[in-house]
Amino acid sequence: MLETVTQSIITGVMMGIIYALIALGLSIVFGVMNVVNFAHGDFVMLSMYLSYVAGTVLVWDAVATPLITVPFLFVFGVVTYYLLLDRTLRHLYVVQLAITVGLQILMRSAALIIWKAQPRALQYSFIQGSFEVGGINILTSRLAAAAVSLLFIGAIAYFLNKTWAGTGMRAASDDLDAASLMGVNYHRTYALTFGIGAALTAVAGGLLMSFQQTDPVGGVRFGLLSWCVLALAGLGSLPGLIISGIIVGVAETFAITFFDPRARLLAVYLIFILVLWLKPRGLFGRR
Amino acid sequence: MKAQPFYKRLPIALLLVILAAALVPLAFRSNQYAMVLVTTVLLFAVLASAWNIIGGMAGQLDLAVGAYVGLGAFTAGTLLIRWNITPWLGMIVGGFVATGFAVLIGFPLFGFKIKEVWYALTSSALVEVLRVIFLMWNEVGGPTEVYLPAGTNPWYSLRFNTYTPYFYIMLVLLILVIYLNHRIRNSRLGYSLLALGEDEDAVEVLGVNSQAAKLKALMIYAFISGVVGGLYACIYGFLHPSFFSTAMSTEIAILGIVGGMGITYGPLIAAIFLVSFREFLRASLGGQLEGLYLVVYAVLLILIAMFQPRGIAPLVYRGYQKVLALIGWRRHGQPADAQSH
Numbered sequence: 282m283l284e285t286v287t288q289s290i291i292t293g294v295m296m297g298i299i300y301a302l303i304a305l306g307l308s309i310v311f312g313v314m315n316v317v318n319f320a321h322g323d324f325v326m327l328s329m330y331l332s333y334v335a336g337t338v339l340v341w342d343a344v345a346t347p348l349i350t351v352p353f354l355f356v357f358g359v360v361t362y363y364l365l366l367d368r369t370l371r372h373l374y375v376v377q378l379a380i381t382v383g384l385q386i387l388m389r390s391a392a393l394i395i396w397k398a399q400p401r402a403l404q405y406s407f408i409q410g411s412f413e414v415g416g417i418n419i420l421t422s423r424l425a426a427a428a429v430s431l432l433f434i435g436a437i438a439y440f441l442n443k444t445w446a447g448t449g450m451r452a453a454s455d456d457l458d459a460a461s462l463m464g465v466n467y468h469r470t471y472a473l474t475f476g477i478g479a480a481l482t483a484v485a486g487g488l489l490m491s492f493q494q495t496d497p498v499g500g501v502r503f504g505l506l507s508w509c510v511l512a513l514a515g516l517g518s519l520p521g522l523i524i525s526g527i528i529v530g531v532a533e534t535f536a537i538t539f540f541d542p543r544a545r546l547l548a549v550y551l552i553f554i555l556v557l558w559l560k561p562r563g564l565f566g567r568r
Numbered sequence: 569m570k571a572q573p574f575y576k577r578l579p580i581a582l583l584l585v586i587l588a589a590a591l592v593p594l595a596f597r598s599n600q601y602a603m604v605l606v607t608t609v610l611l612f613a614v615l616a617s618a619w620n621i622i623g624g625m626a627g628q629l630d631l632a633v634g635a636y637v638g639l640g641a642f643t644a645g646t647l648l649i650r651w652n653i654t655p656w657l658g659m660i661v662g663g664f665v666a667t668g669f670a671v672l673i674g675f676p677l678f679g680f681k682i683k684e685v686w687y688a689l690t691s692s693a694l695v696e697v698l699r700v701i702f703l704m705w706n707e708v709g710g711p712t713e714v715y716l717p718a719g720t721n722p723w724y725s726l727r728f729n730t731y732t733p734y735f736y737i738m739l740v741l742l743i744l745v746i747y748l749n750h751r752i753r754n755s756r757l758g759y760s761l762l763a764l765g766e767d768e769d770a771v772e773v774l775g776v777n778s779q780a781a782k783l784k785a786l787m788i789y790a791f792i793s794g795v796v797g798g799l800y801a802c803i804y805g806f807l808h809p810s811f812f813s814t815a816m817s818t819e820i821a822i823l824g825i826v827g828g829m830g831i832t833y834g835p836l837i838a839a840i841f842l843v844s845f846r847e848f849l850r851a852s853l854g855g856q857l858e859g860l861y862l863v864v865y866a867v868l869l870i871l872i873a874m875f876q877p878r879g880i881a882p883l884v885y886r887g888y889q890k891v892l893a894l895i896g897w898r899r900h901g902q903p904a905d906a907q908s909h
Contacts, residue, residue, distance in 0.1 A: 317688075365874065369877065372877050373877070374684060374685065375825050375829065376825075376874075376877045378629065378685075378825070379825045379873035380874060382822055383822075383866045383867070383869035383870035383873065384866070386862055386865065386869070387862075387863055387866035387867065389862075390863050390866065391863060394858065394859045394860060397858075398858075505689070505693060508689050512689070550697045551697070553693055554697075557682055557686050557689075558677070558680045559680070561680065
């Protein structure tokens with residue numbers, strides 16, 4: 282029993298860190314631009330498909346595919362921003378929601394056209410496999426994915442705190458008008474933000490493809506998962522985001538192990554709803 | 569305002585539309601596909617018009633219509649399957665079940681002042697929670713499709729071979745919902761809802777209990793959706809957890825938004841144009857490439873949201889006024905944009 286619990290916690294923690302990476306992209310877009318991106322999960326779905334394409338065409342390992350998909354998704358994010366969001370920033374949030382929902386339908390049906398409805402998966406990745414520590418089975422792929430995710434979250438933290446562009450992003454998040462007066466070009470800053478948000482999903486997509494398959498509606502799950510992590514974390518705290526990701530990941534594995542695999546999202550949603558009711562600013566929220 | 573009979577307050581165009589709609593089945597009697605199409609348009613119009621009460625007027629972006637539809641469908645369906653209770657009654661019971669659920673959810677939700685995107689996401693999550701619960705609840709079917717018995721009398725079991733009766737029932741529901749929208753809009757509740765959609769704190773200061781007003785709006789909307797859900801089960805003839813659909817919930821809200829938030833006829837106009845456009849695309853493009861029609865549909869949605877952020881209803885309304893002016897019949901004291909505040 283104790284072993285099963287430890288096993289679930291460790292698996293959940295590793296998955297949770299990947300969820301934190303996915304939620305990070307959503308978090309900076311929502312935090313900096315105040316744009317409600319309903320299509321975030323579908324960016325993950327698209328990334329996974331692109332990883333699949335890169336992996337099959339170039340015969341690359343899933344883990345290496347972000348080398349191609351990250352620039353692609355970054356450009357995709359920037360273009361999306363300039364085409365769809367730039368002119369609607371000052372509208373009601375429902376307008377942005379309608380646009381991102383349209384984008385979601387667009388991406389989902391495009392994926393359906395291009396890759397049909399069957400789930401796609403890559404060949405075994407070199408990080409596939411497992412090893413044992415004290416009777417606990419650890420999947421190498423998850424461990425590697427979690428480690429890479431942590432690395433990228435750290436890199437984003439460095440970027441936000443130590444570079445001029447990152448400082449501009451934080452300034453735009455705190456007070457857009459003041460930041461504009463201080464010489465921050467908010468169009469460019471927002472484009473960069475949305476691009477980074479999309480690029481992060483490409484990293485996550487590559488990692489996920491090393492041990493998962495993807496299908497056109499797979500984005501729903503990641504979208505709601507990352508909103509849940511974000512609700513739990515609140516805005517503005519990266520360690521909080523990681524911890525929240527871990528809570529969500531552990532809750533998910535517990536639901537799978539001890540209740541019913543079909544209920545994996547149930548636990549996540551229940552946490553989500555309870556947190557919103559009881560702690561609307563999240564557990565670690567700055568505002 | 570009160571002294572006028574209600575038919576005088578309805579635009580003539582609406583009466584004409586209703587009249588034309590009532591004649592549609594006569595034109596399409598032999599064409600079942602067209603009947604499916606118009607019934608689908610009506611279904612979406614009813615739901616989107618109900619959504620208008622909570623979403624458009626009160627500004628609460630509810631994405632849970634699938635939850636209420638599903639609850640209504642499973643209530644009415646299970647009552648018919650298990651105890652042979654007519655869906656006429658089952659629809660009403662389904663409406664009340666949905667309302668009960670709405671109170672259960674809405675009370676804490678509005679009590680804790682959950683707003684905007686967080687309200688939208690919680691309501692969306694509720695649909696998914698219910699779907700998973702019903703997927704695991706084997707007594708009402710679990711993951712398998714449960715078929716509704718056809719029965720001997722189609723008027724008792726509400727199971728018809730053609731879509732025509734469903735069309736008329738749906739049309740009656742639509743007229744009721746539009747009338748309800750109209751009444752609410754011109755009532756104390758409607759003014760409170762419209763005001764709190766703009767600025768909740770200011771409304772509270774003026775002595776309006778915004779929590780109670782939102783809860784009332786949510787209950788009305790849930791009841792209608794539950795009733796429609798009961799009919800939905802009869803039309804499709806089976807029960808399945810996929811009735812708790814987040815995609816459908818989002819689509820209803822989108823119809824409400826692109827129709828024009830808070831405009832009585834907005835969702836109806838959006839449903840007529842967009843749903844029939846989508847189904848037309850599905851029919852004409854669906855054969856070539858699966859999913860292509862949705863690409864076109866999504867592009868249209870994005871374009872409307874970008875270039876007509878107040879919705880398409882004001883456009884249609886302006887066109888209607890122009891037509892009236894053209895034929896030399898203009899109503900007095902009504903500016904062209906009176907409906908779109």
